[in-house]
Structures are given as structure tokens and as C-alpha cells.
Amino acid sequence: MLWTFVTIVLAATLADAQQPPAQPAPPPAAVRRRAPDFPQRPAADQAIVDRGKAVYGVYCTFCHGADARGGSGGPNLIRTAVVLNDQNGELIGKVVREGREGMPRLDLTNAQISDIAAFVHSFRVGGYDVSRMTPPTILTGDAKAGQVYFEKTCAGCHSVNGNLKGIGTRIGDPKQLQQSWLMPGGGGRRGPGGPGGGGGGSRIPPTTVTVTTAGAKVEGVLTRIDDFFVSLTDKEGTPRTFTREGDKPKVEIHDPLEGHRKLIPTYKDKDIHNVTAYLVTVK
Numbered sequence: 001m002l003w004t005f006v007t008i009v010l011a012a013t014l015a016d017a018q019q020p021p022a023q024p025a026p027p028p029a030a031v032r033r034r035a036p037d038f039p040q041r042p043a044a045d046q047a048i049v050d051r052g053k054a055v056y057g058v059y060c061t062f063c064h065g066a067d068a069r070g071g072s073g074g075p076n077l078i079r080t081a082v083v084l085n086d087q088n089g090e091l092i093g094k095v096v097r098e099g100r101e102g103m104p105r106l107d108l109t110n111a112q113i114s115d116i117a118a119f120v121h122s123f124r125v126g127g128y129d130v131s132r133m134t135p136p137t138i139l140t141g142d143a144k145a146g147q148v149y150f151e152k153t154c155a156g157c158h159s160v161n162g163n164l165k166g167i168g169t170r171i172g173d174p175k176q177l178q179q180s181w182l183m184p185g186g187g188g189r190r191g192p193g194g195p196g197g198g199g200g201g202s203r204i205p206p207t208t209v210t211v212t213t214a215g216a217k218v219e220g221v222l223t224r225i226d227d228f229f230v231s232l233t234d235k236e237g238t239p240r241t242f243t244r245e246g247d248k249p250k251v252e253i254h255d256p257l258e259g260h261r262k263l264i265p266t267y268k269d270k271d272i273h274n275v276t277a278y279l280v281t282v283k
């Protein structure tokens with residue numbers, strides 16, 4: 001939908017307007033002295049760190065690891081310049097919103113990003129923080145409760161006898177399975193117009209776009225869009241680009257995952273574990 005795009009642009013504009021509050025004062029010199037390179041930041045409010053941990057768990061853990069020290073395909077974040085220089089998410093947020101080679105652009109709110117930042121900054125830069133290791137198995141959920149949740153929340157679009165048949169077999173690794181339903185396509189290169197990303201063997205249809213000019217209606221796979229141009233690849237495989245000026249031509253974006261994505265902020269940790277535990281049993 002065009003609205004999705006407009007909302008993203010709006011959110012980005014608003015994001016500039018509402019910078020998160022400033023960090024509390026740095027720790028006294030006596031504390032700082034111990035870690036000469038990169039002083040530990042003052043601890044953020046635990047509630048904020050917990051919120052950040054939950055959002056990070058959904059969007060970042062798969063690639064950067066639960067402890068931010070590297071995961072499937074993403075680098076260790078703790079000692080990167082971006083993270084070390086970031087205060088409240090302003091630098092991390094830029095990477096998240098723009099994406100990187102091998103990292104999809106993610107449309108998170110300013111609040112979510114500053115929560116993630118608080119979580120990432122809560123790690124000791126030097127030592128290895130054992131308390132934050134992932135539990136040995138993520139299958140701590142209750143499959144029965146997960147099934148109830150699934151029927152209420154997901155069954156409108158999915159069925160375990162239909163499009164999710166055998167998902168627990170197809171994506172055997174529980175971690176991958178969890179990522180596949182939290183963020184389909186996110187674990188792979190779901191570049192604009194690219195084929196549905198890996199994410200453990202998922203097959204996500206691409207985002208398409210309809211451009212209606214004075215004379216014609218052109219449809220295809222969206223490859224790029226900004227305020228000035230929209231590019232697509234049409235049915236014949238021909239790349240097409242149109243100049244945009246305000247709402248001309250009319251551009252309608254169809255993201256097959258829009259409804260699926262809208263749910264992400266509504267999941268609680270418990271739901272996530274329960275649904276994964278349930279999907280593992282779907283043979």
C-alpha cells in the first residue's frame with residue numbers, strides 16, 4: 001500500500017523531530033578508570049533494557065546473536081564504531097533504517113530503536129557476559145498454548161494443513177523456525193525485488209507495485225522507490241523506472257507480508273516461545 005510508504009517517510013521525518021532523551025551523566029572518574037578503552041555506560045533503566053531485549057530478540061538476534069556478539073551472518077556489534085559512538089540509537093537507527101549489505105532495511109520506530117540501543121549498550125564492552133547467553137534451547141514454550149494463540153492470531157492467513165504444512169519438518173532448527181515466522185524472509189537477502197530470502201527455506205513472494213500513469217497501468221516487482229523515482233521489473237523481465245512528482249503517477253505498493261508484519265509489535269515473549277514450540281510439532 002502507498003500508505004505503508006507514506007508512513008515510513010512520515011515516521012522517518014518524525015524520528016528526526018523527536019530525539020530520544022539525553023543519556024544520564026557519565027560515571028565518576030573512579031569507575032571509568034578501570035576500563036580505559038571504552039568506559040562502561042551508566043546502566044539504563046532495567047525496564048527499558050528489557051523492552052529493548054524483546055525487540056532485539058525479534059529483529060536482530062538471528063543475525064547478530066542474543067548477546068550481540070555475532071550470529072548467523074551478522075557481525076559482532078559490541079566493538080563496532082557505530083555502537084561505541086552511539087548514544088541513544090541515533091547511529092544504530094541509521095543502519096537499521098537504511099540496511100546494509102546482507103542486512104535488510106527494518107522499519108522500526110524511534111522508541112524501538114532507542115530501546116534496542118539501551119539493550120546493546122547494556123553489555124560490557126570488554127568481558128563476556130555469561131548471564132546473557134541464550135538458553136541452551138529456545139523450546140521453553142508450551143505447544144498447547146501456542147496452538148491456541150495460533151488459531152486466534154494466525155489462522156486467518158495460515159493453516160497447518162495448508163500453507164504451513166510440515167513447517168516443523170521443513171525448517172528443523174527451532175531457532176530458524178522461530179525466525180521464519182517472526183520475520184519471514186528477514187534471515188536472507190530480501191533485497192528490493194530480490195527473490196524471497198532464505199530464512200531457513202522460506203519462499204516469500206516479492207513486494208509488487210502498480211504504477212498508473214495518464215496512459216497506462218504498469219505492474220511489476222518493486223526494485224526501488226524514493227520520493228523521486230519508482231523502479232520495477234515487469235512481467236517480461238524488463239526494468240522500468242518512472243519519475244515521481246507528488247502523487248503522480250499513482251503508485252500502489254503491495255507488500256505480501258504487510259498483515260504479517262503488523263503483528264510483530266503485539267507479540268509477547270511468552271507468545272513467541274509458545275508459538276515456536278507449537279510450530280515445531282507441525283510435521
Ligand code: HEC
Pocket residue numbers: 056059060061062063064073074075077080081082083091092095096100101102103104106116186187188
Ligand atoms: C539478515 C541478517 C541481519 C539482521 C536481521 C540484522 N542485521 Fe545488522 N548487520 C548484518 C550484516 C551482514 C551487517 C554487516 C554489514 C556490512 O558489513 O556492511 C550488519 C551490520 C550492522 C551494524 C553495523 C556494524 C558496523 O560494523 O558498522 C549495526 C549497528 C547493526 N547491523 C545493527 C542491527 C540491529 C540493531 C538489528 C535489528 C534491529 C540488525 N542489525 C538486524 C546483518 C543483519
Ligand code: HEC
Pocket residue numbers: 150153154155156157158163164167180181184201202203204205256257258259260263275
Ligand atoms: C494477514 C495475514 C497473515 C497473518 C495474520 C500472519 N501471517 Fe504469516 N505470512 C503471511 C504471508 C502473506 C506470508 C508470506 C507468504 C507465505 O509464506 O505464505 C507469511 C509467512 C509466514 C511464514 C513463512 C512461511 C515459509 O514458507 O517460510 C510463517 C512461518 C508464518 N507466516 C507464520 C505466521 C504465524 C505463526 C502467524 C501468527 C502469529 C502469522 N504468520 C500471521 C501472512 C500472514
